[in-house]
Amino acid sequence: MASAKFHDKSGLVLAIVAGVSSIAITKDLSMGSLIYSGVVIGTLWLGPDIDTRQSKISQRWGPLSILWRPYRKTHGHRPWKAIDLLKKYKFRSHWPVFGTLERIAYLFMIFGAPSLVIASWMFGLNWEEILWICRLYGGRLIILLAAIELSSSWHIVSDYLPFTRHR
């Protein structure tokens, strides 16, 4: 596997490249910031290596890392050979797209759903208003998810690059 240092450094370079390129293409600074942030979040806090307690990503969560315990119990760390990744369901944290979607869904169940309930109670929002907010920011949310996935895909690729192999 690639070292944590390699994952962090290359992920942050990817964030800058993706952010700057998107600003160049869209001429939209907020779009570039969103993509940059998504790749940084994916690299530092939501990467596939959250499946092991000792990983740098897990350690960054500090005491909150305990929230990922059930996730870790149901996932195995990726196999040595890329060809074996799809052989077992437990390796899914290192599956492209699915791994990210599952982590986001997990995070939503733990933080998102309770936050929505608390926010709707505090601000007196009803479901129609919440749906309206989701529709308003849905596009941006999808772009943020795509940026998180970009970092995750890069993580998986770099785990299996011959020159980044490290135990």
Ligand SMILES: [Zn+2]
């Ligand atoms: Zn990994």
